[in-house]
Amino acid sequence: MKKMEFVFLLIFFPVTLSVKHSLKFFLTASSGVKNFPDYLAVGLVDEVLILYWDSIRRKTEAKEDWSQKVLDNDPQLLELYTQECLLSQYKYTAKIEILKKQLNQTGDVHIFQLMFGCEWDDENGEKNGFVQYGYDGEDFIAFDLKTLTWIAPKPEAVITKHKRDRDRPNNERWKYFLTEHCPTLVKTYLDYGKSSLLRTELPSVSLLQKTPSSPVSCFATGFYPDRAEIFWRKDGEELHENVELGEILPNHDGSFQMSVDLNLSSVTPEDWRRYECVFHLSVVKDEIITKLDKAVIKSNCVPPSEFPAGPVIGGVGGLLLLLAVCITGVFIWRRRNNGFKPANCFRLIIH
Incomplete structure (x- = not known):
């Protein structure tokens, strides 16, 4: 299971040159994928993995000592994470079946994802947030925080857009979470994890x-x-x-x-x-x-005569094994430039 968590982190690792601190959640529901949880969720602060939950263990796990202290000192937050993951598991696995019918799809392997979070600038206090859904590795629908409406990049998502646009109370809840609750959580995690998150190391x-x-x-x-x-x-x-x-x-x-x-x-x-x-x-x-x-x-x-054949053969065997793992997990997609993009198997293997 440790290897699976590390693979998931590398694939989903979003990078940014922003000076803002961030809290981001990645939720993935799947169907037809063998030897992998039907539902998996992670939370990251400043791109550091702090929370993990999957449908096999069904338990919220802190991945840093300081993020565990946050949960220990706020049992209600731990309960909130757990309940949200349980509800989302059933909601999003069911969403896959709805979309399969809506899009007239066949086949067993399908992926539904939700990515949401916020950024907070500790210099000027600026706050921003995002909510984005993806289906089978492509953008499906995204939240416009300024207008409290939804953006449908594909014609198939227009029906969902209109339905969500009409649900004003839910859109207001998203606004509150992204601009108030989420930035407060960012500050809390930064306070507990400042020795790690706010450290400076030159290369x-x-x-x-x-x-x-x-x-x-x-x-x-x-x-x-x-x-x-x-x-x-x-x-x-x-x-x-x-x-x-x-x-x-x-x-x-x-x-x-x-x-x-x-x-x-x-x-x-x-x-x-x-x-x-x-x-x-x-x-x-x-x-x-x-x-x-x-x-x-x-x-x-290196000259051919000095090339270490033994280690290379062993290395190739290891790469083939990792490639098999990567092919199994190729359905996972990561957020790049505010959109979904296929994970790069070879970058995963190398790094």
Whole structure:
């Protein structure tokens, strides 16, 4: 079960460069998926997994010591989480059957998801929230907090939109939760978990290159929080061409990593000294600057005679096993750019 929780966290891990603190919930109901719970829910504060619930264990579990203290000191909150998960399990599994009929679908495997939460800026007090439903990996319907109406990106969801638009009391309840109750919970969790959530860790930064003709990757790992940026610049000016920025990804220890590649195919060796990689953590004033220098570039280019065949064979076997797990869980979709997008199996395996 521990492996399943970790897989779920990596797939659903939404990343953001915002300076806001957040509380987000991800609820997933499924049908026809073997060896996986029919219903699963997680809660995250600032992208840290704090709560877990599934239809097999049917128990609200805190995933951090400080999030457990929140529940210990507020039994009503624990009861609220438990009851909401129990109700949602039956409501959303039934919703799948309704949508199958509404959309004239056949087949057994279907996924229904709800993602909701809020963000709170501790500098200016700004609050915002979102509610979004997905079905079979695609956007289905979303809540517009400003107008208290629903947005239907697909014609099949228009019926649901009109029904929800007419339910004004429920829309008002969503508004209250997103703008009042949820931000209050964010502050509570931040207070209990400040030694972890509000810590600052600077990364180690390396220059990596697969082969002499490959792009040079500026790789930063071990930083916290995830509100950071990394980029290449030339003569003090940020570059936007011949660069490829990677995503911010989680490490196993709770810190983060990210990288940015620079294509040097048209750069002469004499001009290398004009380039540098810059990493900046939002909560720290100073930048970490790494000059482009061939002497410090690390390469994983190994001559065939030195290639360790034994570990590679074992590694391939492990990757095939993880790929099987990933294929089994490929129905899970994650939130990206306010929408649903297929989980990347290979990124999951690597990271």
